Amino acid sequence: MSRNIESVAVLGCGTMGSGIAAASAAVGCRVLMLDVTAEAAERGLQAVDEPDRHLVETGAFDDLAKIADYDWICEAIVEDLAVKRELFARVEPLRKDGSVISSNTSGIPLRDIAAGMPPRFQADVAITHFFNPVRVMKLFELVPGQHTTADVIEAFANFGESRLGKGVVHAKDTVNFIGNRIGCFFMLSGLHLAKPFLEAGMTQETINALLGKPVGLPPTGLYGLIDLIGLDVMDLVGKNLAVNLPAGDAGRAYTSFPASEQRMLERGQLGRKSGALGGFGRVQKLADGSKHAETFDLVAEQWRDVRDPDLGDVAGQVLSDVGAIMFDDSEHGRLVWQIFGGTLRYAADLVPEIADDVVNIDNAIRWGFNWVNGPFEMLDAIGPARVIAKIRAEGGELPAMLQVLADSGKSTFYSE
Numbered sequence: 001m002s003r004n005i006e007s008v009a010v011l012g013c014g015t016m017g018s019g020i021a022a023a024s025a026a027v028g029c030r031v032l033m034l035d036v037t038a039e040a041a042e043r044g045l046q047a048v049d050e051p052d053r054h055l056v057e058t059g060a061f062d063d064l065a066k067i068a069d070y071d072w073i074c075e076a077i078v079e080d081l082a083v084k085r086e087l088f089a090r091v092e093p094l095r096k097d098g099s100v101i102s103s104n105t106s107g108i109p110l111r112d113i114a115a116g117m118p119p120r121f122q123a124d125v126a127i128t129h130f131f132n133p134v135r136v137m138k139l140f141e142l143v144p145g146q147h148t149t150a151d152v153i154e155a156f157a158n159f160g161e162s163r164l165g166k167g168v169v170h171a172k173d174t175v176n177f178i179g180n181r182i183g184c185f186f187m188l189s190g191l192h193l194a195k196p197f198l199e200a201g202m203t204q205e206t207i208n209a210l211l212g213k214p215v216g217l218p219p220t221g222l223y224g225l226i227d228l229i230g231l232d233v234m235d236l237v238g239k240n241l242a243v244n245l246p247a248g249d250a251g252r253a254y255t256s257f258p259a260s261e262q263r264m265l266e267r268g269q270l271g272r273k274s275g276a277l278g279g280f281g282r283v284q285k286l287a288d289g290s291k292h293a294e295t296f297d298l299v300a301e302q303w304r305d306v307r308d309p310d311l312g313d314v315a316g317q318v319l320s321d322v323g324a325i326m327f328d329d330s331e332h333g334r335l336v337w338q339i340f341g342g343t344l345r346y347a348a349d350l351v352p353e354i355a356d357d358v359v360n361i362d363n364a365i366r367w368g369f370n371w372v373n374g375p376f377e378m379l380d381a382i383g384p385a386r387v388i389a390k391i392r393a394e395g396g397e398l399p400a401m402l403q404v405l406a407d408s409g410k411s412t413f414y415s416e
């Protein structure tokens, strides 16, 4: 069967649902926006550009029967397996034959969502994982279930790529899929691995600066990125990883926060969303109207003025010298090797577990986390042989794909 998506019923009109509705209406699709209450759906409608709103109908889940008139039923409600399954059980008998159905879950396995559902549901369902903000982020992860048919995946891939202009990444039904599996490892392992450097006197500003532009990451670095996402969200991600990461996965060592970050979470010091309570940083508005930026010092556990980063020996080095930064015989070099290099090594161990090839992993990280290069492109730029030599010198085990490369006799993952 060939499927065509011309209309979308979005269930749940919060941050993500309203973004998906807005993106779909912007390309001319008819859209139905439903939520727990009609008022919630109406609030979501504000995300839709004014000229597109004539394409959108809003309502409450009491109006669920209206989904019968839509090609794609897209679920974007609260991240709770039981609540999602309950809604899908109501949706299934109401949707028309030939329609496709998806969840925007950040990390609940599709096999858990689909377990025990009717065969038609299992054939027509996928995970369509957009990134926030939906209209800005290019990454669109597409995950089939065990019984999803090829025409369903093709319909989602075509719609994502040709209509919405997204970068489609084919992922597997593994915890946190591709982008968040690697991106969250960077953040959670980074918090732990940074501790000895902080205790030895390196500042958070320096760590952020090292893990930003010099290695091709966005300027938010480590702490700025977590401030953006929120410690509460990262805590939930860690708990999901603790349950679902396979035995022996390197990420199992980093599924909970270090002690000072745990105390921040308990105080409600979650990041940008916490206003004056802040996160790792905050900007205070003074009585005279000026702004004052502060850093929460993780060693002293108190606020202090922002300091300039001290890039030491690696100051002035640029992205093309990333290998030089990583192998620099200094505290700066060791930090980059452990945190950024550790994330590259982690990614290199996840093929074929989370994706069948390195291209899907590189695309997911570039499009979902705005890295200049994906992990394998970065390894190629540094020189895999240097990385392999350093891991061996440290007595470490080679990640799967570096072993494959070493065995193949080739020197890079990509050829001209």
Ligand SMILES: NC(=O)c1ccc[n+]([C@@H]2O[C@H](COP(=O)([O-])OP(=O)(O)OC[C@H]3O[C@@H](n4cnc5c(N)ncnc54)[C@H](O)[C@@H]3O)[C@@H](O)[C@H]2O)c1
Residues within 6 Å of the ligand: 012, 013, 014, 015, 016, 017, 035, 036, 040, 076, 077, 078, 079, 080, 083, 087, 104, 105, 106, 107, 129, 130, 131, 132
């Ligand atoms: N926010 C992100 O950055 C992000 C990114 C990718 C995926 N996701 C996933 O997208 C989904 C939606 O996340 P969001 O950030 O838009 O959340 P949100 O809190 O902004 O919106 C959640 C929606 O669920 C509805 N809801 C709450 N309780 C409900 C219930 N018991 N039954 C039915 N609906 C209920 C709310 O009314 C709201 O419209 C989640 O699965 C989340 O994990 C979020």
